[in-house]
Amino acid sequence: MNVLDGNALAGDLAEIFAVDVTAARFVCAGCGHADAVATLQLFGHAPASVGRCPECTDVVIRLVRADDRVFLDMRGTVRLELPMSGS
Amino acid sequence: MARTAVSRRLNWRIGTVREVRQETPTIRTLVFDIPDWPGHAAGQHIDVRLTAPDGYQAQRSYSIGSAWTDGGTVELTVQKLDDGEVSPYLVDVVEPGDQIELRGPVGGWFVWRPAQTDPVLLIGGGSGVVPLMAMIRQRSLAKTMQPFRLIYSVRTPEDICYADELRRRVRDDGGLDVRYVYTRKTPQGWPDPPKRIDVATLNTYGWPPDFAADTFVCGPTSFVETAADILVALGHDPRRIRTERFGGK
Ligand SMILES: Cc1cc2nc3c(=O)[nH]c(=O)nc-3n(C[C@H](O)[C@H](O)[C@H](O)COP(=O)(O)OP(=O)(O)OC[C@H]3O[C@@H](n4cnc5c(N)ncnc54)[C@H](O)[C@@H]3O)c2cc1C
Ligand SMILES: [Zn+2]
Numbered sequence: 001m002n003v004l005d006g007n008a009l010a011g012d013l014a015e016i017f018a019v020d021v022t023a024a025r026f027v028c029a030g031c032g033h034a035d036a037v038a039t040l041q042l043f044g045h046a047p048a049s050v051g052r053c054p055e056c057t058d059v060v061i062r063l064v065r066a067d068d069r070v071f072l073d074m075r076g077t078v079r080l081e082l083p084m085s086g087s
Numbered sequence: 088m089a090r091t092a093v094s095r096r097l098n099w100r101i102g103t104v105r106e107v108r109q110e111t112p113t114i115r116t117l118v119f120d121i122p123d124w125p126g127h128a129a130g131q132h133i134d135v136r137l138t139a140p141d142g143y144q145a146q147r148s149y150s151i152g153s154a155w156t157d158g159g160t161v162e163l164t165v166q167k168l169d170d171g172e173v174s175p176y177l178v179d180v181v182e183p184g185d186q187i188e189l190r191g192p193v194g195g196w197f198v199w200r201p202a203q204t205d206p207v208l209l210i211g212g213g214s215g216v217v218p219l220m221a222m223i224r225q226r227s228l229a230k231t232m233q234p235f236r237l238i239y240s241v242r243t244p245e246d247i248c249y250a251d252e253l254r255r256r257v258r259d260d261g262g263l264d265v266r267y268v269y270t271r272k273t274p275q276g277w278p279d280p281p282k283r284i285d286v287a288t289l290n291t292y293g294w295p296p297d298f299a300a301d302t303f304v305c306g307p308t309s310f311v312e313t314a315a316d317i318l319v320a321l322g323h324d325p326r327r328i329r330t331e332r333f334g335g336k
Contacts, residue, residue: 002308002334002335003308003332003334004308004332004333004334005330005331005332006196007132007148007194007196007197007331007332008148008332010132010193010194010195011097011132011134011148011190011191011193014096014097014190014193015096015097015098015190016096017096018096020193020194020195020196022193022194022195022196023195023196036196037196038194038196038197038329038331039330042332045146
């Protein structure tokens with residue numbers, strides 16, 4: 001299995017959000033670990049990726065692309081903290 | 088469909104290959120012309136998407152190796168994996184004039200900016216050197232003086248990418264040094280036998296933990312995890328270590 005990290009989600013997330021989400025901090029709903037989205041363990045390739053907590057391996061983000069929409073499941077993060085430009 | 092208001096969100100666009108440069112027998116740099124390129128930061132990457140005649144698509148990420156300046160170029164440096172789906176095409180088949188679908192620049196975390204004044208430790212395995220080279224080039228363009236140190240793991244001396252440029256920059260860009268680790272074959276007279284990156288290497292050639300260096304580790308996934316684990320074991324602050332995994336075992 002090809003294991004990547006959250007950096008590789010940057011392109012898919014940039015199609016959805018105007019700010020870079022890989023630099024945002026997640027807080028894992030399972031264990032409370034907090035770090036940049038870029039540090040998630042990433043399994044799978046586009047069109048379906050699963051980002052797991054590097055500490056407890058719980059699923060934090062799931063991203064699935066269909067032809068005309070994207071499903072983003074973030075129930076594994078209790079909070080996402082986004083840096084705004086200029087900060 | 089009506090055009091929506093200007094969106095900052097990213098879309099796929101077409102880049103034209105302007106030039107190709109063979110770096111080693113298995114590594115090639117593609118220089119792109121991309122209309123309205125917004126510029127990029129050192130460490131960012133681009134997603135490339137290839138579409139076969141039957142509609143099948145393959146998407147991969149490639150780090151930008153060039154540092155950005157106005158009128159500058161966007162360069163990707165690709166290592167061929169013999170059994171790979173995408174990299175043999177980019178290394179052996181693509182020619183100047185070809186058009187390629189891409190999306191970028193993306194990634195805002197594995198990034199170094201000249202405003203960061205702390206010493207920098209770069210640890211690269213194989214093609215993991217590409218975004219680190221962008222940082223070295225960016226430092227040079229900005230004429231800043233942060234101490235930079237690159238530890239670069241390659242299989243053999245013939246596999247060193249950007250070898251001449253690195254030699255020249257070590258000579259001319261004050262405060263940059265480079266240490267190679269050879270995993271399969273060393274040059275004549277090299278003091279160590281071939282070996283993988285280990286505690287002794289990072290202890291001897293990395294910065295001491297109390298330098299609080301900004302550290303970037305990049306390469307195949309197992310390489311990145313080994314190097315990052317060693318750094319933490321040696322007492323480096325995990326919050327100062329940024330990692331980017333390229334995949335593989
Ligand atoms: C953020 C990011 C930036 C990247 N930047 C670069 C770059 O600048 N230059 C570059 O050459 N590559 C880079 N890569 C890797 C690149 O995206 C592809 O994974 C690589 O080119 C292999 O694709 P392929 O289709 O040829 O091989 P695939 O068909 O995907 O894989 C073929 C075989 O090789 C293995 N494999 C896959 N990737 C690697 C790897 N990186 N190392 C060793 N074995 C592997 C697979 O497990 C499989 O067995 C980057 C990856 C990411 C996530
Ligand atoms: Zn967790």
